[in-house]
Amino acid sequence: MKNKLLSFIRKDSMLLGIIIGIVVPGIFYGIFELIFSNFINNETGKRYLERPIIMILAIAINALLLRYFLINRKADLTGRGILLVTFIFAIIFFVLKLNIIS
DSSP states (O other), X not given: OHHHHHHHHHSOOHHHHHHHHHHHHXXXXXXXXXXXXXXXXXXXXXXXXXXXXXXXXHHHHHHHHHHIIIIISOOHHHHHHHHHHHHHHHHHHHHXXXXXXX
């Protein structure tokens, strides 16, 4: 079981890129939300970093992953999967934030 998981992680595949592209920003969003939810401006009562900014930071983590997989590991398919998920997240973010669909 462990060998199958390690071989899947080392493999260059679009599915691996999609999984990484979804899971890693979700983890970082949770971490950022936990850290920055306690930072509140005493004068205004608002958070220093609002949720949309935290979402963008979590999505931006994929850019670092994309560079790692394309440049360092030469894993083009994995990088394409990460890029696909990043574009989908960006489109969803702007549709929800700008209320394009009424």
